[in-house]
Amino acid sequence: MVENRPFLTVLTHAALIIGVLFLCFPVWMALVASTHSADALSSSPIPMWFGDQGWQNYSLLISRGLPEAGGVPLGRMMLNSAIMALGITFGKIAISIISAYAVVYFKFPFRMVFFWMIFITLMLPVEVRILPTFDVVTKMGLLNSYAGLIVPLIASATATLLFRQFFLTIPDELVEAARIDRAGPLRFFWDILLPLSRTNIAALFIILFIFGWNQYLWPLLVTTDEGLYTIVMGIQRMVNSGESLPVWHLIMGTAVLAMIPPVLVVIAMQKLFVKGLVESEK
Amino acid sequence: MANLSIRSLGKTYPGGVSAVRDVDIKIQDGEFIVLVGPSGCGKSTILRMIAGLETITTGDLDIDGRRVNDLEPGDRDIAMVFQNYALYPHMTVRANMEYGLKNEGLPKDEIAERIAEASRTLRLSDYLDRKPRQLSGGQRQRVAMGRAIVRKPKVFLFDEPLSNLDAKLRTQLRAELKALHARLNGTFIYVTHDQVEAMSLADRIVIMSEGKIEQIGTPMDLYLRPATRFVAEFIGTPAMNFIDATVGSDGHSLQIGEQMIAADAPIHAPAGTLVSVGVRPEHLHRGQDHAMHVKLKTGFVEQLGADTIVHGEASTNGTASPLGVRLQGVHMPEPGSELQLGAALSDLHFFDTASGQRLNT
Numbered sequence: 001m002v003e004n005r006p007f008l009t010v011l012t013h014a015a016l017i018i019g020v021l022f023l024c025f026p027v028w029m030a031l032v033a034s035t036h037s038a039d040a041l042s043s044s045p046i047p048m049w050f051g052d053q054g055w056q057n058y059s060l061l062i063s064r065g066l067p068e069a070g071g072v073p074l075g076r077m078m079l080n081s082a083i084m085a086l087g088i089t090f091g092k093i094a095i096s097i098i099s100a101y102a103v104v105y106f107k108f109p110f111r112m113v114f115f116w117m118i119f120i121t122l123m124l125p126v127e128v129r130i131l132p133t134f135d136v137v138t139k140m141g142l143l144n145s146y147a148g149l150i151v152p153l154i155a156s157a158t159a160t161l162l163f164r165q166f167f168l169t170i171p172d173e174l175v176e177a178a179r180i181d182r183a184g185p186l187r188f189f190w191d192i193l194l195p196l197s198r199t200n201i202a203a204l205f206i207i208l209f210i211f212g213w214n215q216y217l218w219p220l221l222v223t224t225d226e227g228l229y230t231i232v233m234g235i236q237r238m239v240n241s242g243e244s245l246p247v248w249h250l251i252m253g254t255a256v257l258a259m260i261p262p263v264l265v266v267i268a269m270q271k272l273f274v275k276g277l278v279e280s281e282k
Numbered sequence: 283m284a285n286l287s288i289r290s291l292g293k294t295y296p297g298g299v300s301a302v303r304d305v306d307i308k309i310q311d312g313e314f315i316v317l318v319g320p321s322g323c324g325k326s327t328i329l330r331m332i333a334g335l336e337t338i339t340t341g342d343l344d345i346d347g348r349r350v351n352d353l354e355p356g357d358r359d360i361a362m363v364f365q366n367y368a369l370y371p372h373m374t375v376r377a378n379m380e381y382g383l384k385n386e387g388l389p390k391d392e393i394a395e396r397i398a399e400a401s402r403t404l405r406l407s408d409y410l411d412r413k414p415r416q417l418s419g420g421q422r423q424r425v426a427m428g429r430a431i432v433r434k435p436k437v438f439l440f441d442e443p444l445s446n447l448d449a450k451l452r453t454q455l456r457a458e459l460k461a462l463h464a465r466l467n468g469t470f471i472y473v474t475h476d477q478v479e480a481m482s483l484a485d486r487i488v489i490m491s492e493g494k495i496e497q498i499g500t501p502m503d504l505y506l507r508p509a510t511r512f513v514a515e516f517i518g519t520p521a522m523n524f525i526d527a528t529v530g531s532d533g534h535s536l537q538i539g540e541q542m543i544a545a546d547a548p549i550h551a552p553a554g555t556l557v558s559v560g561v562r563p564e565h566l567h568r569g570q571d572h573a574m575h576v577k578l579k580t581g582f583v584e585q586l587g588a589d590t591i592v593h594g595e596a597s598t599n600g601t602a603s604p605l606g607v608r609l610q611g612v613h614m615p616e617p618g619s620e621l622q623l624g625a626a627l628s629d630l631h632f633f634d635t636a637s638g639q640r641l642n643t
Contacts, residue, residue: 173368176335181382181429182356191381195372 027259034058034253041248057253074234074254080149081230082261084219085212087150092208093201096156100163101189105175115164122157126218134221144225153218159204166200167193202272209265213258231258284346284359284436284469285311286332291341293327301327302493305341314463314470318480319490319516326441328490329473333362333439345436356385361430362439365446367422369414369429375401376410379429386433396432403465404428404458420451424458431466440472444479456482477517481505489513507631511638514560514631520591520606523566524558525576526635536632543574546627549641556635563591563608565629572624578605580615587612592621 029046035054036047061074102108103115126133133152142148170193178188219230229237235258238251286309293302302324309315317325330336332343334355343351350358361382369378376397383393401407404424414422423443430438443459444452460483463470474480480487481501489496489504489512497509501517508514514522527538531553536543538559551557561574579602581594590613596605597620607623615621632641 171366171368173364173366174370176333176355177362177364177368177370177429178381179335179355180333180360180362182385183381187385192370192372198372 030252030255033248034250034256036249053249057249058257061250061253061257074231074257076227077229077231077234078257078261080228081213081232081258083146084149084215084230085209085261087146088153088212088215089205089208091150091154092156092159093204095154096159097163097194097197097201100160100167101193103160104164104167105185118157118160120157121155122161126153130217130221137222143222144228146228148222149219149228149230153212153215156208159208162200162204163197166197170196199273202269206266206269206273210262213262285309286437286469286471287342287344287347288328288332289342289344291328291331291343292339293324293331293336294339300493302331305495307488307495307498309469309471312467312469314460314472314483314485315488316472316474316480316484316486317488317490318474318477319496321475322492323490324493325473325475325488325490329362329439329441329471332437332471333360334358359436360439361433361435361437362441363423363426363430363443365442367414367426367446369422369425371414374411374413375406375417375425375428378414378425379432382429382433393432396434397428400428400431403431403462419447420455423447423455427459427462431462435468437469437471438466440470442474443472445474445476452479459483478519481517489516491516507640508560509640511558511560511633514633518562520563520593520608522560522562522631523596523603523605524560524633525596525603525605527557527559527632529553529555529557538574541574543627543630545632545642547643549632550643551634551641557641558633558635560631560633561625561629563606565625566607566623567625568609568621568623570622570624573627574630575622575624576605578607578621578623580617580619580621583615583617585612590614594621 032047032050033041034057036051037053040047040051040053099118103111103118137143137148137152142151174192175188178192183191214232215230216232216236219228219233223229223233231254235251235254238254239246286307288305288307288309291302291305292300294300305324305328307315317328319325327336331338334350334353338351342349345358345360355362370381373381379397379400380393383396388396397410398407401410404427406421406424406428409417409421409425414425417425423446426443440459444455447455456479463483472483480489481504484501486498486500487504488498491512497504497513499507499509504513504517508517508522511524515524525538527536527543529535529549529551530537530542533551533553534545534548536545536549536557536559549557559574566576577597578592579595579597580592583593584591588610590609590611591606592609592613592615593604593606595602607621630642633639634641
């Protein structure tokens, strides 16, 4: 805002605050609901403030699994989710930074063909290619394994494009200076390109970790073994627990716990992310 | 340190654009060579071919008698300083200078010694642990020079290293560069589009236009005896004035308007040839008693204190052509008034108007 009028300041702040309240309300509800007993939640009105059952609910969740979720302990599901999310994140970053490096810095036959092939896959998210992918994974015998959860989700056109755009902004002289300094392709990648991409990697890490953590459809398809269930699947199974009433207080507690790792990742990476924005070293 | 031999060097880009044609330069050990010319004349392409950053289409490039056409930049024993510094932004000043030496596999104490020496020379000792972004432009360029010095290369290459700096810093770094050259006694090849930079730094200047060499010579060669009209116009500020003339019937004189000037040596052109007579603004003087005289109708006047530069129109032969004169000291000519000017015969340069070649010896 260039103008400095108190009325406008109040108005814009009011709009922002309403927006924040709107976004935070579901989270607030989950937090509140997870501290009540099942009875309090099934009767009207729904409580808007914390109850006294928080401790019991959370200790129940953490200490032993719910029969409604197939009896898989929460810790196990969190671990599965973490392995999958981290696997996808690291895999995607590694693959996409290497392919972007190849596309930008090396001249090889059909370079642009490869680039466009990567680009076109942007239009094919997992949901579109889910049947053929499932078929491939089945034939490779990867059902019910971490590899089956992770590998099909690794290829990423978005991240490749992002790194490509970033590499294109690196001045050619830097590459030339490195060549004169006797840095071969691998050394240039490791000593110069990778450190310069640090902030981009941090930003991608946040996005990709959340993407991986929130995967629902794919894990649902490739896992039948309860030992491989992820937390997002677990929540869904709790809601659809057949005949009995959904145990909302425990479901909300699980949801709150499931939120923690992505939030931690954002907090941890944000520092680096913001630092990169402020310093603008190029 | 090394000598360099460039033989019929040429560069043609895919698509048929030829950036450099038939360039021959012999560079002696320890020489400071400046490649100068307008943008797009191919000077940077030559430098980049010497560095190995650009492939050589035709011709040979020898460093110390060894043909290096097909060697990687890192194996040519050269160092380069770029216009935009090209420092590694995530490394400290020390790491920037160390990087090439580490890749070469030099022992640690040797690296430390070289960096200490270079940073003393360039007054960078206090900044070794800073990142490039914490330094000013001049300091950054000194780090880039330091990165070149520590490698102890056979040839130093500079690609417009001072162009990103402000005028004052540029003058200061120019002096430092010249001192550095004297101290290292290395072979320097320097590219610039700034003729003042070229004149003040070079042992010899290679002046280029459209991919070809116009003239190679010492700064004074180029100033006193430009080989072509292009060189005459490019060297010197304000630029040389040109007045149209024709070769007289005796082959020894020039007809400028109603004036007849007898040249002191034969003019190598048939009678009637159109000639451009060049005279530098600083070689025009007031008064009547000169070999060639010209009237200047005063226009724009630049008062610089030490000199006064008067721009205007010459009226020698009916047709008006632009003319500038540099008068020493303070003068206040009225706009529109006429100045009587003249020049000595030895200060006149004759060029064939059609070919641009110099006619008087």
